[in-house]
Amino acid sequence: MTLSTIYVDADACPVKPEAARVAERHGLVIVYVSNGGLRPSRDPMVRHVVVPGTADAADDWIVENAVAGDIAITADVPLAARLVEMDVHVLGPTGRPFTPETIGMAVAMRNLKQDLRESGEIKGYNPGFTARDRSDFLQALDRTVRRALKENRD
Template sequence: MDEPERLPIVYVDADACPVREETIRVAGRHGLMVVMVSNGGIRPSRDPMVRVVTVPQGADAADDWIVAEARAGDIVVTADIPLAGRALDKGALVLAPTGKPFTPASIGMALAMRDLKQHLRETGEIRGFNPSFSARDRSAFLGALDLMARQAKSHAQQARRTDY
């Protein structure tokens, strides 16, 4: 008997994510399950397509859970650059809340810039302020996630056809 097609799952690094509701809305339009992963503080959803996972306290507990569960073709929403790199290594598609996709071609520079900025903050050369999240970021995210969801679904359908 044929296995049903597995649609991509959207995993959200949810603790400080400013686009949780937007993710649910876009994923819902595409019929994709959303898994919100956090250390706590997120209320369960009544939506059957949204699962809330609470992981133990710890610096990388949510990241580790997402990496353990994500498969090639799934989508990971995160601003955490090391998590983005780990998810890309598993073949997941990765999107920042600002709408910027992380790719295998861009992740090396993103990690290098993160490390440089951390060093500059530690030495006092720069302050540790990140730009605030804007309406423009939210709009860019909505468009980018919609595109990424369509790509992920298309890839899953093509993979299913080649399995015969």
């Protein structure tokens, strides 16, 4: 049986502490991947990987290291698409799952919104992160971890 690892696209992730709590509860390694600026942890189950500040360096590192059955947390839709193709369980920070069934629409909406922002049709504001989003994320991550552990056991 292989235990899953939780990878966090950490630079702008608002749910790092919540992800750590869930990982600890289930005895999983959690890997924060960022361009820097994260406080190191003394917990041996928490790892920090600092990548160069180049575009997509964190994304590429996660893709190179994650394997099927692992879990990733990211708001980056192109990264989510790459990971879904690898059979990695992917969640957004609001608890929204990216799955083979949903990733196509997520990519299409991301591209549409980017085109609308670039043309000036819409502003580039993201909605604020709420307590409800945090709660939804915790529930979704716990469900995802249980599902991943069950799949890895079978």
